Amino acid sequence: MHIRLVLLCAAALERASTAYSLQQQQQQQQQQGGLNPADTGFLPSTDFLSAGPTEEFDYHEEEEEQQLENGNRLRSAAGAATGARAADPASFTDATISEEEFERISSSMKPCFQSEDRQACGSRVKEEDYPGGLHCPVSSCCSRTVIERGSIGGWCSKSWVYCSSSLIYEAEFSYGTCNCSAFRNRCPAGSDCFDTDFGPYCKCQTGLVETEGDFVCTCLGGYVSKKLSHEREQCVFQY
Numbered sequence: 322m323h324i325r326l327v328l329l330c331a332a333a334l335e336r337a338s339t340a341y342s343l344q345q346q347q348q349q350q351q352q353q354g355g356l357n358p359a360d361t362g363f364l365p366s367t368d369f370l371s372a373g374p375t376e377e378f379d380y381h382e383e384e385e386e387q388q389l390e391n392g393n394r395l396r397s398a399a400g401a402a403t404g405a406r407a408a409d410p411a412s413f414t415d416a417t418i419s420e421e422e423f424e425r426i427s428s429s430m431k432p433c434f435q436s437e438d439r440q441a442c443g444s445r446v447k448e449e450d451y452p453g454g455l456h457c458p459v460s461s462c463c464s465r466t467v468i469e470r471g472s473i474g475g476w477c478s479k480s481w482v483y484c485s486s487s488l489i490y491e492a493e494f495s496y497g498t499c500n501c502s503a504f505r506n507r508c509p510a511g512s513d514c515f516d517t518d519f520g521p522y523c524k525c526q527t528g529l530v531e532t533e534g535d536f537v538c539t540c541l542g543g544y545v546s547k548k549l550s551h552e553r554e555q556c557v558f559q560y
Contacts, residue, residue, distance in 0.1 A: 388545035412501040415515040423519045430531060433499040435520030438477050443494045445475030448492075456520075459497030460491035511538035 508523035
């Protein structure tokens, strides 16, 4: 029995010695091959170090970068909106212009066209004469039912009988819909829009003149347009 016990102890010692030798060999291979100790099962875990100062620094750095990116995106959007507003013609009111002066303004510099009470409106007129149709003044609707000159519909009227419901008049041509607020985007670049009692008109800004027959504002004689930015041009003398 004692011999059997001795043999068992010897076998146990041999297994322990073999395991220790294997551990030593793996550690040597790890040192020679540059293995990460966390990849083996023979060294203590270092998980408790994983949330150290380095990761915390990286987290805050990423957060700051994200905030900076969001800020840049918002500023870019605001800049684009500002640029779009700057490109739109400005709106003003001209209360001094006479009807004769207004009539002398080229039709190409009128973004829309206003009719008068008891005169034609809407699509009753020819498109080539009044692009976009004729709009009634603020006091009138473009009635579908009123009769003028033996013809029904397409006339400006102040009468409640012919303007009592949007079903019997054309809203898009009624009650002063021809104005700078609605149509200033039709003015050429380099101009401003002016509302009058007779309808709106476009006027070239200082230093620019209307090109004869064209819906465009250009530089005065001897000057040429120089593009300063995406939204802005300036007239400079041509040497």
